[in-house]
Amino acid sequence: MNITSDVIKELRDQTGVGLMDCKKALSEAGGNLEKAIDILRKKGLALAAKKASREASEGVIGSYIHMDKIGVLVEVNCETDFVAMTDAFRELVKNIAMHIAASSPAYLKREDVPSDVIDKEKSIYSAQIKDKPLHIVEKIVEGKLEKFYTDTCLMDQVFIKDQEQKKRVKDIVTETVARLGENIIVKRFVRFQLGEKKTIDET
Numbered sequence: 001m002n003i004t005s006d007v008i009k010e011l012r013d014q015t016g017v018g019l020m021d022c023k024k025a026l027s028e029a030g031g032n033l034e035k036a037i038d039i040l041r042k043k044g045l046a047l048a049a050k051k052a053s054r055e056a057s058e059g060v061i062g063s064y065i066h067m068d069k070i071g072v073l074v075e076v077n078c079e080t081d082f083v084a085m086t087d088a089f090r091e092l093v094k095n096i097a098m099h100i101a102a103s104s105p106a107y108l109k110r111e112d113v114p115s116d117v118i119d120k121e122k123s124i125y126s127a128q129i130k131d132k133p134l135h136i137v138e139k140i141v142e143g144k145l146e147k148f149y150t151d152t153c154l155m156d157q158v159f160i161k162d163q164e165q166k167k168r169v170k171d172i173v174t175e176t177v178a179r180l181g182e183n184i185i186v187k188r189f190v191r192f193q194l195g196e197k198k199t200i201d202e203t
Contacts, residue, residue: 003031011036018171043178056183058084062093064101072097074189079182092176092184095161096154099169100191105154108188109170113153121148155186 003026011022011033017040025043029035059077076093078084107113125144129137149156155170162172169186177184 003027007033018174056185060084060093062097064094064097066101069194070101071192072100072189074100075187077185077187083180083182086180088176088180096169096186099160100154100189102160103157104191105157106152108186109155110149110153121145
């Protein structure tokens with residue numbers, strides 16, 4: 001069964017759900033778009049995507065200290081105090097703080113990466129493969145840039161507790177949204193490491 005990128009994109013456009021979840025739903029549905037939409041709705045992922053535009057002004061600031069050497073503060077917002085007090089929400093915040101301690105992201109999300117940093121990365125990648133045809137260079141640069149986002153942006157990083165499934169931090173957040181029925185936003189974080197001159201503060 002061949003599931004094309006166009007069908008995956010169409011499902012994503014209709015539901016707002018991530019590409020990997022769309023691909024899995026289509027595989028489960030035998031490539032049928034309508035069935036895939038039903039599968040995503042049953043899982044709550046489509047509903048979670050729709051909640052992303054709702055205001056989230058409550059929440060908590062979570063913390064994590066690792067062996068007195070690394071410290072993390074992270075602000076995670078939701079819509080109500082009620083959800084902020086639930087075990088599921090608190091567990092999400094704790095897990096994200098632990099992930100930040102372990103993975104040391106430089107940015108919260110890819111949109112936060114300064115344009116000059118992106119341009120510099122593209123320039124380095126292009127110089128490494130300058131002898132190849134232009135269309136090949138563009139594809140390789142795009143792939144390397146995607147890897148850069150996965151390495152440096154919190155929401156794009158593979159979640160440390162779910163390496164086998166290759167779920168990203170943003171997927172874990174989406175699943176919690178589907179479970180709790182409220183919009184959840186990772187707002188900002190700061191990571192301290194003993195002896196480190198510079199700390200990362202996302203606002």
